[in-house]
Amino acid sequence: MTNVLFTILGVVVAFLGLSFLVLIHELGHFIAAKRAGVGVKEFSIGFGKKLWGFKKGETEYKVCAIPLGGYVNMMGLESDKSDDPNKNYNNKSKLTRLQILAAGVVFNFIFALLMLTLVNMHGVKQYKLNLNPVEGTPAMSVFQKGDEIKSVNGVEVKTWEGVTAELRKSQGQPIRFTILRNGEEKEVSITPVKVETEDEFGAKVERWAIGIAPTGEIILAQGMPLPKAFLESAKTCGNAYVLTYVFIGKIFTKKAKAEKGLGGPVLIVSLMTGAAKDGFFSFLTLLALISLCLGIMNSLPIPVLDGGHIMFLGLEAVRGKPLKKETMNIIQSLFFWLLILLMLFTVYLDIGRLLGR
Numbered sequence: 001m002t003n004v005l006f007t008i009l010g011v012v013v014a015f016l017g018l019s020f021l022v023l024i025h026e027l028g029h030f031i032a033a034k035r036a037g038v039g040v041k042e043f044s045i046g047f048g049k050k051l052w053g054f055k056k057g058e059t060e061y062k063v064c065a066i067p068l069g070g071y072v073n074m075m076g077l078e079s080d081k082s083d084d085p086n087k088n089y090n091n092k093s094k095l096t097r098l099q100i101l102a103a104g105v106v107f108n109f110i111f112a113l114l115m116l117t118l119v120n121m122h123g124v125k126q127y128k129l130n131l132n133p134v135e136g137t138p139a140m141s142v143f144q145k146g147d148e149i150k151s152v153n154g155v156e157v158k159t160w161e162g163v164t165a166e167l168r169k170s171q172g173q174p175i176r177f178t179i180l181r182n183g184e185e186k187e188v189s190i191t192p193v194k195v196e197t198e199d200e201f202g203a204k205v206e207r208w209a210i211g212i213a214p215t216g217e218i219i220l221a222q223g224m225p226l227p228k229a230f231l232e233s234a235k236t237c238g239n240a241y242v243l244t245y246v247f248i249g250k251i252f253t254k255k256a257k258a259e260k261g262l263g264g265p266v267l268i269v270s271l272m273t274g275a276a277k278d279g280f281f282s283f284l285t286l287l288a289l290i291s292l293c294l295g296i297m298n299s300l301p302i303p304v305l306d307g308g309h310i311m312f313l314g315l316e317a318v319r320g321k322p323l324k325k326e327t328m329n330i331i332q333s334l335f336f337w338l339l340i341l342l343m344l345f346t347v348y349l350d351i352g353r354l355l356g357r
Helices: 002-035 094-122 160-168 226-252 265-278 280-299 306-319 325-354
Strands: 041-054 060-072 125-127 131-133 148-152 175-182 184-188 193-198 204-209 212-214 218-220
Touching: 002 041, 002 060, 002 094, 002 280, 094 226, 094 280, 094 306, 148 160, 160 204, 226 280, 265 280, 280 306, 306 325
Parallel strands: none
Antiparallel strands: 041 060, 125 218, 131 212, 148 175, 175 184, 193 204
């Protein structure tokens, strides 16, 4: 009964977390629009039927039934007509409109950066550097279960990412390890072998390996000082942005499997439910990463997304005039349904993951 209650509570927290990220994104558009003097008719969290709301001034604030997004309805955005020409979005300069369109993505990035910095200052959970040799690999003849890695080729390592980085440099040459075994430091050497495996995108690659894995023991790493925590967070955000575009490129060149990088609402709620059970900072980490993904996704040059609106704005700058409303509506309707199909596909992938397919 307790597990069921925790699961229900986790799902509720997950939906609240997603709604909060939508609020952060739309708040960016809202603040930028207000600062630019653009009138805002509606500020909505969610789509569909209104569940709750109120009106203040010219703006109706509301929460709707489908918590899979939100919107800021600005005067003149959907129609050139506006009661007050000075508050019409389309009457503002291209630079002002660009700032309004980009503000949602910027707010998502800022939120992710700040939250990851906070997590890094607190300390992140990571696998302890105690190893477990894999059966049938070179590691079996050199290591014992529980050996603690201190350095690789003379370089002190503190994370498994650090160990992996040093292993990649070997290119098949013998690797020197300093390990701690039963309280005593030992120097051992091992020669990697080339194996075929999958990279993070699901493509077949050849890598040098020795056959070690963590024992599974998790520790809380020492927190970082503010400057280092901020730089590490910025690096995480930058890497996520680059990897997203690399993954998209590999999808189109058939060098990556869609199921390796695509996730939908079912997976997100599942991950957030688990993170909520794992503790505040685990949930905060995942919330920051999802905010980052939300920002990256919305920056893509796809009609109906912020990046698509920015693309139309760039086209307007090149042509000297905007596309006809009818043309834009047709393009956006087409891509809206394509995104719906993509979401249904990600739900299919999510269910397959949960079922272990």
